[in-house]
Amino acid sequence: MFAYIVRRLVLMLVTLFGISVIIFVLLRIVPGNIVDILFDAAGFVDQADKANLEKELGLDQPIFVQYVKWIGGLLQGDLGYSYVSEKPALQEILPRIPITAKLAALALLFSASIGIPLGVISAVKQGTRLDYALRVVSLSGLSLPSFWLGLLILMASVSMFGTMPIFNPNPATWTEAFAIYAVPAMAVGFRSAALTMRITRSSMLEILRQDYIRTARAKGASEASVNYHHALKNAVLPVITVIGIEAAFLIGGLIVTETVFNIPGVARFLVEAIRWRDYPIVQNLVMLIALVVVVTNFTVDMLYAAIDPRIRYTD
């Protein structure tokens, strides 16, 4: 087991190195850099001024030198300066992380707390009207784009309550905090909840047909005990896998949700940084996201072993 963990950790480092190379090279292959965009914003191109600015930002250096400088800085905790705001990249990124983290955590919580119970109910009540209704809900969740759902929520909020949640870093009341974080989290988590519901349902249906479930029932176990103690415990493994993958994919959903709800999180910031070709911000943010994804996958793998004693990773 120990050797397995070490191997996984080494693999994580190799993966992160690969991602760093890919993102660095891809960013520079894309036509146009920050200098092009800055001059575009000013409506003209002055080649001499442009060359000066490229030199000032170090963009005239060979790509390999730029890469080594970035990685060298990163290893020492120096993320460089944002080309746009001219502030340290760390100073720009750090305050945004908790905002997105809260949103993502709430979305995942919403996804699991709604998706799993409804999936179980749908499986247990298979073929009933309730099952059909829940399946319609889950299909809707998978079909509705989160930006559309977000806009609908905002429009409904304005027409019903005459107000809408506008981000405030220091919400004064509990209801304001709820509106700021929970409503967007629900908008983005709805799709994940639907997916979780479907996976839970199909996994539960498979488990409920197993012999040991029949045995448990024959031994007089209550329905609740059969469903939640015997069946769900075994059905939850694929669900955890899905939630793990969804955690990684959530960043994509959050980009749109943060834009629609105007939340100054990491996801929207990343899109803006890409638009400006603000390399230090994009590179470091993508590395951060990659780190989160890799660590989440690692944690999910470890969870398998903890939940199902039959799974043991061999050396």
Next chain:
Amino acid sequence: MRSVRALTAVALSLFAASNVAALAAEPKKGGILKVYHRDSPASASIHEEATYSVNIPFMPIFNNLVMYKQDVAQNSMDSIVPDLAESWAWSDDKKKLSFKLRQGVKWHDGKPFTSADVKCTFDMLMGKSQQKFRKNPRKSWYDEVVDVTPSGDFEVAFNLKRSQPALLALLASGYTPVYPCHASPGDMRTKPIGTGPFKFVEFKANESIKITRNPDYWKKGLPHLDGIEYTIITNRSTAILGFISGQFDMTFPTEVSIPLLKEVKTQAPKAVCVVEPVNVSTNIIVNSSSPPFDNLDIRRAMAMALDRKAFVSILFEGQADIGGTMLPAPGGLWAMPKEMLEKIPGYGPDINANRDEARKLMAKAGYGPEKRLVVKVATRNIPIYRDPAIILIDQLKSIHIDGELEVVETANWFSKVARKDYALGLNLTGNAVDDPDQSFYENYSCGSERNYTNYCNKDIEKLFGEQSAETDVAKRKKLVWEIDKRLQEDVARPIIYHSRMGSCWQPHVKGVTIMVNSSYNGYRYEDLWMDK
């Protein structure tokens, strides 16, 4: 007797009512004005940028030497008033413009304002100082200025190569604030210091811009507001919903499209909304240095195929203006009269006749229904560019030109245009000042950085100089009309339309004036107040 009493009562009640009205009109102090901002500006330095995304939030931090009177909607020489300069005077030969500066003015960091700051600012704009701007998009505005010479701490003179009455108009623009000598260009991009009614608090990219009341502002009693907060909301739907729900006191000025304006009026009927010209023209850029558009006949045919009314009707529900280079009346001051405009090929009201003529020109160039001209129409990947480009492609079909839309990412647009890597393009041109000097030199002068098509006509260039030096306004106008007419006939950069955009504010916001011939000059906001 009874009638006398009745009359007295009526007179008294009228007096009382007028007093109440006067009291109601008395500006109230305090309040934070909340406005949404359409995007996150590249920096806070007005001199280094070329978009009113920067002017709007940062103009209240600064003062100019002179400025356009903020409560007069139409910018003109008559509406220019003193700002940091108490007065100005032209020399007899009109080659020297002298300013007497206001004394006792302090920068927001407490340092005194002097003539040295004026010299620093304009030396930097002219590229003469040690410190340089990263970008200097309006350097050409000062091409006729030889130097700026201070005389003591509170007098300064602009010495010109020749007379240029329009210099005063350029100095009054929102694009011409005075910067402090003691702050570097880098500081001005991130934490600007001014002498204006509001002080910079913070600029969080993609989040917000905050400015607060300057308690030591040299105009006593101003500003009325405690501060202004701009929340950056890039999603237009979210921003408009925020305004409708009352969370913003004002929309981003001149940013509400005509269809969205309808939505606002329906859902927030009490909101005050206006639609005004923004002095931004949508035009065609033609690469005349290579085939097929090196052929003047094809360029003329293309210009004659335009049905400008159709553009205006489809994109603005009729609320946009048709004209030449200069902004059309009544907003614009320099546009040629309608009867003169309609005589220019392609501007006549009979579109079918124009297109018949255009087809003849195309036939002369060897193109017809059997042999169609295939071109790419390049434009930026932004709706206000893309939408008219699509209509343009449709209209060009009528003269045997098959256009294919080529959308170019913003990052690559100007590089592509500068490389001449296009045949036909659709572009937008904004004018900060409704004055021919700004428009002609910037966009049509030989060698100008913003003359994307490299149009260069020495005869017209000579006329640019003549109109610029002309001090008689009536004579200058006639010269300007002639130049504008010739630019359109030369198909230098065919103008399709001049757009209009909406601005809305809640009824409690008072003192808003949306300028009708520039969207860059009316955001000092020292007179704005809130009746709540």
